[in-house]
Amino acid sequence: MLTIENLHAEIDGKPILKGLTLTVNAGEVHAIMGPNGSGKSTLAYVLGGRPGYEVTQGSVSFRGKDLLDMEPHERAAAGLFLGFQYPVEIPGVSNVQFLREALNAQRKARGEEPLSGGEFLKLAKEKAALLGLDMEMLKRNVNVGFSGGEKKRAEMVQMGILDPAFAVLDETDSGLDIDALRVVGEGINAIMLSPEKGVLLITHYQRLLDYVKPDKVSVLAAGRIVRTGGPELALRLESEGYDAVMAEAAA
Template sequence: MSKMLEIRNLRAEVDNKQILKGLNLEIGAGEIHAIMGPNGAGKSTLSYVLSGKPGYTVTDGSARFMGKDLLAMEPHERAAAGLFLGFQYPVEIAGVSNLHFLRAAANAQRKTRGEEELSAGEFIKIASKEAKALGINPEMLKRPVNVGFSGGEKKRNEMMQMAVLQPKLAILDETDSGLDIDALRIVSESINRVMRRPDRSVLLITHYQRLLDHVKPDFVHVLVKGQIVRSGGAELALELEREGYGELVA
């Protein structure tokens, strides 16, 4: 069986500036990986390149997602194939209710996969259940997507979308930032509950150990200047927390 994600010698640039400089990474099904690294190392760029954000140009290398050429797919096709990006800064969309947005997304993905669309009733049931699990007030489902949400609410909203969409691979870009301790626990539980399964994988992008206390990674990678310079187990994160990136950056 092919890997969940295989990245080979990935080079990418933004505004003619090389950010990823030959990145290699393999994620197997059922694995949770964490990428850590100093600011500007290319962590968010990696998440955008994998999800196909316009403006991010791949100049070399390949990325395969469950055996398929990820880089040849349109952003929505990647989503339908099961790739989910938890945004570091979730976007506000005025006038479109959370519920409507999510149902449109879920049904578009189901349609692309040739599955039956969900009725409004079924969908509300699913969404309400997930909202409740994340401590989201069901009223928030009716509010416009992320408009007027606090930082923490936005992140929880991302997790609710993930839970409803049930992706194969979730790339979570600093999902822990802006969360207080209780919210961090709730978000972590949701990651474990939804994604900790033999056929699903997670790529956590984070600055801090504290998320990894709750969502225990199988592998930790250090990204510096567009390359993975070191990989290890969960203990690597603890080491970085103690000693910083000092030597690795030099």
């Protein structure tokens, strides 16, 4: 579903990704873990098409198409969703307005009919209930005045409404307390666990993986994947830290 080959990327002339190779198949949750500064968020931004991140070498194929040749809105319409570590605030724009416009823009790009106001509200209520988010929250401006946990829940509601084929989730567990972590984890499972979908889950910690069970875990260090294993690798990283695993991979 997603194939990354020898990916090199830089920002402001500074190389960050240095030959990253990774494959995520349909029906798979692939967790990426790594120390600070290893390139995890850069990988997410490159996949999402964020300006300022320049790919200097390599390729990314998404559902058989050249992802790097698409504009960010084209990637979204093709089924790619990017969840941010720090969701942004958009004053003056309500969540409901933002989400309906985003969904109908994607439907139009795919040649589908737009949802009416009533149809959209029914869908929004269903997805908000799934994440334990009051519909009144969706009537407020996007993320304005939201706590960290509320922002992440609102973003998961957005993912549920857009119903992507593939989600890149950049440290979705950041800033979440135990209860919010459980709700968000259960929401990811309900929305994305499907034989036709895939998830690239970027995280620092094992705790989210207690709720969203990965099929594979890879360690990203110095811009490259240095180790890939099963869920037990995350447990080892939690108990031993990154140094031991990276030293072993370098041997």
